Structures are given as C-alpha cells and as structure tokens.
Amino acid sequence: MIPAVMPTYARADLAFERGEGAYLFGTDGRRYLDFAAGIAVVALGHCHPHLVKTLQEQGSKLWHVSNLYRIPEGERLAQRLVDSTFADTVFFTNSGAEAWEGATKLVRKYHYTRGNPKRWRIITVTNSFHGRTLAAISAAKGEKLIKGFGPLVDGFDQVAWGNLNELRAAITDETAAICVEPIVGEGGIKTATPEYLRELRRVCDEFGLLLFFDEIQCGYGRTGKFFAHEWAGITPDVMCVAKGIGGGFPLGAFLATEEAACGMTPGTHGSTYAGNPLATAIGNAVLDIVLADGFFEQVERTGQQLRAGLEALVKRHPTVLEEVRGKGLMLGLKCVQPSDQMVPELRAAGLLTVGAGENVIRILPPLTIGAAEIAEAISILDTVCAARASKAVAHA
Ligand SMILES: *Cc1c(COP(=O)(O)O)cnc(C)c1O
Numbered sequence: 001m002i003p004a005v006m007p008t009y010a011r012a013d014l015a016f017e018r019g020e021g022a023y024l025f026g027t028d029g030r031r032y033l034d035f036a037a038g039i040a041v042v043a044l045g046h047c048h049p050h051l052v053k054t055l056q057e058q059g060s061k062l063w064h065v066s067n068l069y070r071i072p073e074g075e076r077l078a079q080r081l082v083d084s085t086f087a088d089t090v091f092f093t094n095s096g097a098e099a100w101e102g103a104t105k106l107v108r109k110y111h112y113t114r115g116n117p118k119r120w121r122i123i124t125v126t127n128s129f130h131g132r133t134l135a136a137i138s139a140a141k142g143e144k145l146i147k148g149f150g151p152l153v154d155g156f157d158q159v160a161w162g163n164l165n166e167l168r169a170a171i172t173d174e175t176a177a178i179c180v181e182p183i184v185g186e187g188g189i190k191t192a193t194p195e196y197l198r199e200l201r202r203v204c205d206e207f208g209l210l211l212f213f214d215e216i217q218c219g220y221g222r223t224g225k226f227f228a229h230e231w232a233g234i235t236p237d238v239m240c241v242a243k244g245i246g247g248g249f250p251l252g253a254f255l256a257t258e259e260a261a262c263g264m265t266p267g268t269h270g271s272t273y274a275g276n277p278l279a280t281a282i283g284n285a286v287l288d289i290v291l292a293d294g295f296f297e298q299v300e301r302t303g304q305q306l307r308a309g310l311e312a313l314v315k316r317h318p319t320v321l322e323e324v325r326g327k328g329l330m331l332g333l334k335c336v337q338p339s340d341q342m343v344p345e346l347r348a349a350g351l352l353t354v355g356a357g358e359n360v361i362r363i364l365p366p367l368t369i370g371a372a373e374i375a376e377a378i379s380i381l382d383t384v385c386a387a388r389a390s391k392a393v394a395h396a
Contacts (some may be wrong), residue, residue: 012347019046022366022373024352032347035365035377036354040185040217040330043244044289045366051247054285055278064276074280080287084226086235087255091264092275092283096216096242097131099252102269103240104135106256107177107210108155109263119176122212125161127187127357128180130214139179161190164199171203177210177238178203182228185217188358189325189332194232201234210237210260216252220244221290221367223328224300231327244290244367249282251275290367299367302374303328306363309378317385319392325360329367332360333381342384351380 016032018025022045024032037043044051058073065071078090093099104122111119122139129145130136137145138152146152157175159166161184178200184190204211213236218228222244225231229239237260242252256264273279289295307324310333314321318336325332335342339359346353346361354362365373 012344014347021045021047022369030350032350032352033373033376033380034352035363036352037364037366038248039354040222040243040364041246042248043220043222043367044247044286045368046248048247048289048368050289051249051282051285054281055249058278058281061277063278064273066272067270067275071275071277071280073277073284074275077275077280077283077287080284080291081253081255084291085239085255086257087239088258089261089264090253090255091269092280093242093252093254093271094250094274094279095131096240096252097133097136098271098274099216099240099242099254100130100214101133101135102271103212103238103254103256104139104179105269106238106254106261106264107212109268110210110260111176113263118174121155121157121172121174122176123167123170123178124156124158125167125180126158127161127184127190128214129184129186130179131216161187162192162196164196164203167200168203171207171209175207175209177212179212179214181214181216181218182232183218183223183327183330185330185362186356188334188356188360189330189362190358191325191327192232197229197232198234201236204237212236213239215239216242218327218330221296221299222330222364224296224303225328226290226296228327228330245286246279246282247286249279251279251283295367299328302367302369303331305371306365306369306374306377307331309374310363310381313378313381313385316382317389320385320388326363329363329365329369331363332356333363335359335361337388342388345384345388346380349380349384351377351384 015027016024017027024034081090108120124139128140130140135153139156141158157170159170182192215227219241238256240254245251310324322334322336339355339361343355356362
C-alpha cells in the first residue's frame, strides 16, 4: 500500500522533536550534531533566538496579504539585497526551483524585449542541479532527474562543466544566457575557479548573453562572502537564491540588474504566497545577522579550521577518504568507496551529513558553529573512518 506521504524520498528512519543551534534532538532520545543543516538551509542553526522572536512577533501581527498590496517587510528586504549585491531589483519566491525558473523566464523576456526573440536558449553544464520543476530538470539533464518525465522543456543546451572550448562552440545566434552554479552542490561540491567564472563573464559580454548564476546553495554567506561569485571579482546579470535566505522558512528570490529585468513589467510574473509579510520579516531577521560586521570573516575562519581538520583526516585515512573539496562552510569529503554507506554510519555515530554526486559527503554546518562543534565532528568522522579502514583490511 502506498504511504500517505508520497514515497519519493528515501528517508532515514529518524525524526526529531527539537533543535538548538547545531544540534537536533531525535525522538529516539539521542542528540545529533547537524552538519547537514537541512541541506544548507538552517544557516543560523536551529531556533536562533532572533529568528524565533521575529517569527513570534510577525506571526501575531500579520502573515499574508497577497501581492495585490505593498508589503513593507518585502520592500525593506529587497532594498537591503540591492544595497549589498550587484542587483538593482529582486523578485521573491517560495523555493529554489521557483527562483531558478523565474530567472529563466527573465532571461527569455530580456532578449524578447530587446528585439531578439530568437535568443531563448540557455547553456547549462553537466553535473548541475537547479531544482525539480520540468524546466529545471530539463536544464540539468541528470539521468535520475529526467527519467520518465519527458518530453523535456526545450531550450537548454548542455556542455561539460569547466570546459570553455566546448562552451564557446555551443553558442549560436539563439543563445540567451549561460547558467552555472559557482560551486556545484548536489553534483559533488565542485568549485569553479575564479578564472573560469571570469571567462564566463567575458564570453557573455562578447556574445551579448546574460550571465546567470544559481547561488541557491553556495550563496548567502556559506563560502565566507555574501555570494560565492564575489571571490572571482565579477558579477552576474541575474542570480537565483534560496536555502539560507530564510534560515528554514520557505523563501527564495531572483535578483537582476535593471537592464536584465527590463521585460519584467506589471503582470508578467507572479506567485501568490511569495514574499509575504511573515516570510520577508524572517528574511530580514536572517540578514540582520548575516550582514552584521565580521560575520563573513567568521565563516571564512571557521571554514579554514574545519577544512584543516578534514584535510588531516584524509591524510590519516587514505584508504577511506580521497580529498576535501569546496570553500568556506560548503565542504565535501570525497570518499574512496561509494559514499552511500558512510552517511548512515556517521548518522548512527551522531553526525548528520548529506550525500552528493561523485561519492562526496557534503559538510554543510550552520554558519554559526564554533571550535567545539568542529572538534566533535572531526572526532566522529575519525572514529567512523577508522572503523571503515579496519573493516577494509579485515576483508582484504
Ligand atoms: C536546492 C537547490 C535548488 C532547488 O531548490 P528547491 O528549494 O529544492 O526548489 C536549485 N539549485 C541549487 C544549486 C540547489 O542547491
């Protein structure tokens, strides 16, 4: 019999009743160190007091009015995002996929508005992930994402990740934009080099394309800058954001320059819930913390400490771990063997992580962790790796 909750997820048999900072408390009575953070969503840890207070205050004042009216909390959040990024304008959404797809519509509308309606195709790269809507799976093209869901949405041409020759060769007079994740998340924590991102900018300028970054996972402070592309010293024309932006409350956004958004006039796009007073009040509370002095520097320092610990583990357990990937607190441990067993082993030992492509274990802790949590995570990883290494020897 089919479960009441449609069985599309391979869930662990584990539930939680409470969270506090980097810890989750299971209904099994155990405490877990949460280095998955709801897949990079709970960026400020569970039940951050400032977010709880905002939720309670706004929750007893006003939740939802629709986009028929002005929403001061949303106007304030949009202005703060504009003030701290390349963007001139922001559209709020309820999820990452909705943000990605809205940005895709913006790209098409831009060229249409500029008198180039034939320019509507977007170049994407292998190993990418942009969400689960029909257009987002059509763009990412991963086998597991698309099987059985065809025919796909047309208009997405894929080239190999990191390959600029292939990318240049794929540009035609129908190409509208290039879309990449500056750090690939689901695909296995692959960090684009600054040179690659700068070359993408150059190619877009040369051919009149929009540069479109998906920073849903790598953005919002996770790498030690507000957005990951800042490390390369370039800016995109359009960018989608979600995950960390609401700290656990469903919220996303796409941001664009004034020029790129030239076609997004009244009536062209919408979403009933999106950017409501409750969601955007919480978005502002998240920004209060993320944009406070020293926050990004702290993430960078913490990321370096965690990375050093992980690098030491790779040296100690070369038969289990191959390398550390990523930047800031968006880190990946590439395993020698398939990683699908390691995530449950770590969970049983009290550490929550999340799998990714290429046998990578994603380490995505709250951005607020400190030295004690890092030490605890490294110690659990060390124990689990040692058990794996000795098992491998016993089998040999
Ligand atoms: C999570 C993610 C998405 C999709 O976000 P949803 O909120 O699940 O729709 C899109 N792109 C990237 C890079 C992501 O990590």
